[in-house]
Amino acid sequence: MRGLTFGALMWLVLSALGAHADDTTDNTDDGAQVAPSSVAGPDVDKTLRETVENLDEAMYSPFIERYMLDELKALRTEMAAQRIELTEKLVDRHVESIDRGVSYATNTITYFFYLIAGVSSILVLVGWTSVRDIKERMNKIADEEVGKLVETYEKRLRLIEHQLTQKTQHIDENREEIERTQELHSLWLKAAQETLSANKIAIYDQILEMRPDDCEALTYKADEVLELGEVQWAINLCQHALTIDPDNAHAFYQLACAKTMLGNHDQAIHYLRETLERADSYRQTVMEDPALEPLYELEEFKALLSN
Incomplete structure (x- = not known):
């Protein structure tokens, strides 16, 4: 009432890999290559298929389980490392953009101050207004500009923080899914070993x-x-x-x-x-x-x- 067991399938894969390894060419002492000693044909495939279908029990090996779990763990770990690396690159790029923006804003404000100072000096010389009025107006304009820049970059920083939070949640979910998958795989292998219903x-x-x-x-x-x-x-x-x-x-x-x-x-x-x-x-x-x-x-x- 059951199909092929997991152990039988693994045996079939390993047998096919072994047959493929036997078909590789051999090298002689003088460096010349010799033709393959054997080639897996339809008769070999048929024999393997009949052997697997006539198995009475799963050909299970703890070594295969350890190997499969280690390979799966290494693959999932590599995927998680790639996601983390991609996230770090994205953050670094955003930080560089912010640094350039802040530098540009600082230079703009500095030049703006120089312009205001020059205009104010001219106005003082011609008697248009007092130095206090010029200073108060300059401070007000500067505060407004700085406030606008701070508000703009605060919004950008909040957006980056939100994106980083989402990436972190996504990485945590993937890690939990990897652990769950490994545990499920272990349970399936354990079920294949059991003989009692x-x-x-x-x-x-x-x-x-x-x-x-x-x-x-x-x-x-x-x-x-x-x-x-x-x-x-x-x-x-x-x-x-x-x-x-x-x-x-x-x-x-x-x-x-x-x-x-x-x-x-x-x-x-x-x-x-x-x-x-x-x-x-x-x-x-x-x-x-x-x-x-x-x-x-x-x-x-x-x-x-x-x-």
Whole structure:
């Protein structure tokens, strides 16, 4: 009632990598290259596929788990470092722009003061007004200009602060998502190691606590529940999964197994038809699953597999 295990898939990938490594050319003592000793062909792929499909248990290795977790952690850490570096560059660029703006404003105000001083000197010389009036007016104009500049750059600084806050929140969310993904991956690997259905159900419950809308966890939990004979419980889990993903082929397949155990053969064939319409890869599993043996002699079942 279950597809290929995670361990079997990892074995297939490692086997393919090993076959590719064996195909590389060898060098002789004088530097000449020798042709590949072997080339993986269709017969090798077929043999690997048959070996994987006939596995009785997951070929799991703690070394593979450690390797996969380290690679995932290194990748996520590198992505977070790139985001932080990009944020720092953006901040530095904004700070440089502000520095140039402040320098320009300072020079402008200085030149403005020189102009006012020159005009004031001329006006004093011609007797237009007193030095006090000129000083008060100059201070007032200067305060107004400085106030406008300060207000403008305060707005810009607040905008930069807001952007930095958003970037920081985004980085924290990504970090939490990385930690959650690593924990989920560890739970899936732990579930693949377990042999008791009760222990697997407990692990799937932990996954669902972290991601309640995980259809895969719901359907695999339904599979283990069927192993314990809790048919109605399994049906409820599959229906819940279909409310989240109406095209989930695994949920339809588990419903077919549950209906077969209840003796509702017509409904079981209906769910099998829904399964094969969405994923034809279940055809071989349907033909070999002991839970579906009561359907093997039915004409509807034979017609379904012959299409």
